[in-house]
Amino acid sequence: MADGGGAELLAVENLQVTYFTARGEVRVVDDVSFRVGAGEAFGLVGESGGGKSTIAQAILRVLRPPAAITGGQVRFAGADVLAMDDAALGRLRWKQIALVTQGAMNALNPTLRVREQIVDTIRAHTPAARREALERAAELFRVVGIDVDRLASYPHQLSGGMRQRVVIAIALALGPKLLIMDEPTTALDVVVQRDLLAQIAELRRALGFSILFVTHDLPLMLQVCSRAGIIYGGRLVEAAPAATLRRQPQHPYTRALVACALDVHGPRGRRPGIAGLPPDPRQPPPGCRFHPRCPEAFDRCRREAPLLIGRGPDHLSACHLGERATS
Amino acid sequence: MSLLSPLLSNRKALCGLALLGGFAALALVGPLLVGDATDFVALPLQPPSAAHWFGTTGQGQDVFAQTVAGARGTLAVGLLVGVAVVALGALVGMVAGYFGGLVDDVLGLLVNVFLLIPGLPLAVVIAAYLPAGPVTIAAVLIVTGWAWTARVIRAAALALRRSDFVAAAVVSGETHLGVIVLEMLPNMLPLLASSFIAAVMYAIGAEVGLEFLGLGDLERVSWGTNLYWASNDVALPSGSWWTFVPTGVAIALVGFALALVNNALDEIGNPLLDPARAFLRATGRRRLRLGAPTPVLRRDHG
Numbered sequence: 001m002a003d004g005g006g007a008e009l010l011a012v013e014n015l016q017v018t019y020f021t022a023r024g025e026v027r028v029v030d031d032v033s034f035r036v037g038a039g040e041a042f043g044l045v046g047e048s049g050g051g052k053s054t055i056a057q058a059i060l061r062v063l064r065p066p067a068a069i070t071g072g073q074v075r076f077a078g079a080d081v082l083a084m085d086d087a088a089l090g091r092l093r094w095k096q097i098a099l100v101t102q103g104a105m106n107a108l109n110p111t112l113r114v115r116e117q118i119v120d121t122i123r124a125h126t127p128a129a130r131r132e133a134l135e136r137a138a139e140l141f142r143v144v145g146i147d148v149d150r151l152a153s154y155p156h157q158l159s160g161g162m163r164q165r166v167v168i169a170i171a172l173a174l175g176p177k178l179l180i181m182d183e184p185t186t187a188l189d190v191v192v193q194r195d196l197l198a199q200i201a202e203l204r205r206a207l208g209f210s211i212l213f214v215t216h217d218l219p220l221m222l223q224v225c226s227r228a229g230i231i232y233g234g235r236l237v238e239a240a241p242a243a244t245l246r247r248q249p250q251h252p253y254t255r256a257l258v259a260c261a262l263d264v265h266g267p268r269g270r271r272p273g274i275a276g277l278p279p280d281p282r283q284p285p286p287g288c289r290f291h292p293r294c295p296e297a298f299d300r301c302r303r304e305a306p307l308l309i310g311r312g313p314d315h316l317s318a319c320h321l322g323e324r325a326t327s
Numbered sequence: 328m329s330l331l332s333p334l335l336s337n338r339k340a341l342c343g344l345a346l347l348g349g350f351a352a353l354a355l356v357g358p359l360l361v362g363d364a365t366d367f368v369a370l371p372l373q374p375p376s377a378a379h380w381f382g383t384t385g386q387g388q389d390v391f392a393q394t395v396a397g398a399r400g401t402l403a404v405g406l407l408v409g410v411a412v413v414a415l416g417a418l419v420g421m422v423a424g425y426f427g428g429l430v431d432d433v434l435g436l437l438v439n440v441f442l443l444i445p446g447l448p449l450a451v452v453i454a455a456y457l458p459a460g461p462v463t464i465a466a467v468l469i470v471t472g473w474a475w476t477a478r479v480i481r482a483a484a485l486a487l488r489r490s491d492f493v494a495a496a497v498v499s500g501e502t503h504l505g506v507i508v509l510e511m512l513p514n515m516l517p518l519l520a521s522s523f524i525a526a527v528m529y530a531i532g533a534e535v536g537l538e539f540l541g542l543g544d545l546e547r548v549s550w551g552t553n554l555y556w557a558s559n560d561v562a563l564p565s566g567s568w569w570t571f572v573p574t575g576v577a578i579a580l581v582g583f584a585l586a587l588v589n590n591a592l593d594e595i596g597n598p599l600l601d602p603a604r605a606f607l608r609a610t611g612r613r614r615l616r617l618g619a620p621t622p623v624l625r626r627d628h629g
Binding site: 022082 | 604606608620622624
């Protein structure tokens with residue numbers, strides 16, 4: 001781990017999330033475990049519908065019905081999040097863990113000045129006086145790189161990138177120990193995206209918070225995070241330091257994701273892509289969930305789900321292929 | 328169609344549709360089975376007996392025969408008015424909402440005027456002037472009843488009109504009629520269905536009310552005239568409850584069935600309501616609380 005890996009901050013163990021629908025139960029997150037150290041940036045990567053956002057929201061227990069957490073543990077700084085009542089969760093959310101979702105900028109109230117929305121958040125969670133909260137808001141705007149004059153703007157007077165920055169400023173308002181970012185830059189163009197992520201990385205170094213970064217964009221994640229987990233069909237299929245994932249991906253799915261990434265300096269040519277579609281969570285394929293799309297699948301993959309097994313220092317992968325190779 | 332299979336797997340819808348089907352069958356074949364319900368068959372105001380299951384009226388007619396025969400007239404008017412009210416309301420509402428501007432202003436004014444007129448008193452006045460009969464009653468109820476539907480449809484059309492897929496249809500050269508019928512109408516089906524059911528309920532209630540007041544054709548047997556004659560023959564003071572209870576129960580059951588179907592349509596049209604039930608069963612909760620933390624259920628964890 002390059003710059004992460006202090007004490008453990010967040011531990012997710014064997015997390016299971018189920019949606020109780022009229023057509024039956026759908027387990028969308030199955031036995032997912034990972035840890036995020038203090039000051040570390042950890043990534044969760046996978047295709048749409050794989051369960052990444054569900055994991056992010058389950059950690060804060062903000063998943064709406066018909067979702068329920070049906071197993072596992074979530075510990076934050078030693079506290080059991082799954083045992084918390086409303087009041088304890090109220091103290092945890094925002095102050096300890098802040099969440100920035102995809103399109104979070106749409107969460108801004110169009111009829112309130114952004115200043116009021118920051119001040120509201122600060123005063124809802126701390127005893128700060130209005131004047132202090134205003135000073136804090138100005139400071140936050142400087143931190144995320146927006147002109148302080150813009151505090152008096154309404155959301156519609158700001159561009160998308162600025163609005164997303166405002167939301168990130170609100171997320172940082174109470175100095176959380178963990179910032180969960182669920183596709184925070186998907187709605188933004190690549191230039192704004194890069195600026196914003198560079199700024200967040202800098203803030204993380206300066207303020208020392210941890211990041212859980214959820215995205216479908218593997219190269220982007222590799223820029224931001226020092227370690228990452230690859231999610232496929234609601235399961236964790238590989239977890240390793242970012243550099244290892246880039247250079248020695250073990251799981252065929254990770255390899256395919258890496259092969260999809262564009263490289264400005266590399267040779268020209270068609271990118272292979274991954275044939276097929278992500279599995280239907282209502283009827284996941286038996287055995288390894290990736291086997292229908294895996295070019296290297298053999299008999300055992302269709303029958304038996306592979307376990308996450310250590311492949312090297314801090315490197316886990318769930319694939320029969322590697323098992324066979326190492327054994 | 329895609330609406331049919333969820334409708335048939337919904338218990339409320341099944342109950343409602345079965346009841347409605349029963350009454351529809353009654354309305355279609357019932358009058359043939361009971362003969363002329365206006366015949367004098369026995370002494371007046373006899374309580375229910377083996378010969379006359381629901382007793383006899385003050386005119387010595389069989390109450391069972393009258394209840395069965397009355398279904399046809401009442402349900403036919405209800406259905407006709409329901410269809411006409413929704414068709415007229417949807418037409419006016421769609422046109423007003425789609426075209427906007429002056430068209431909307433003029434139609435909106437018209438709708439507002441009709442909304443302001445107290446419906447039932449106006450219906451009473453009009454019905455009193457026109458020749459009595461089911462056609463008059465249907466016409467009166469359509470004239471006084473379409474404005475609510477138009478208002479609702481207009482509001483929905485206004486919202487849809489501004490959505491991107493409608494804008495896309497317009498710029499791709501779709502005709503006005505095409506946009507309204509192919510793009511907007513399918514998105515309003517749940518609204519139209521519930522408007523239709525509400526209109527039928529209104530129509531049945533209002534028709535029975537008008538006929539009860541003696542504004543219908545009293546020669547004809549319908550649930551409304553049944554109640555009129557029961558009242559006319561001093562059923563309540565004489566304690567002959569059997570002259571009005573069967574008709575009253577029949578009306579209530581039809582209303583109940585319509586409400587069941589309406590609720591079912593609501594559940595199907597609003598998918599959030601349905602999974603909620605499975606979720607509540609799984610979590611053992613009685614109701615959803617807004618903003619409640621995601622529940623933790625530990626059961627088959629292995």
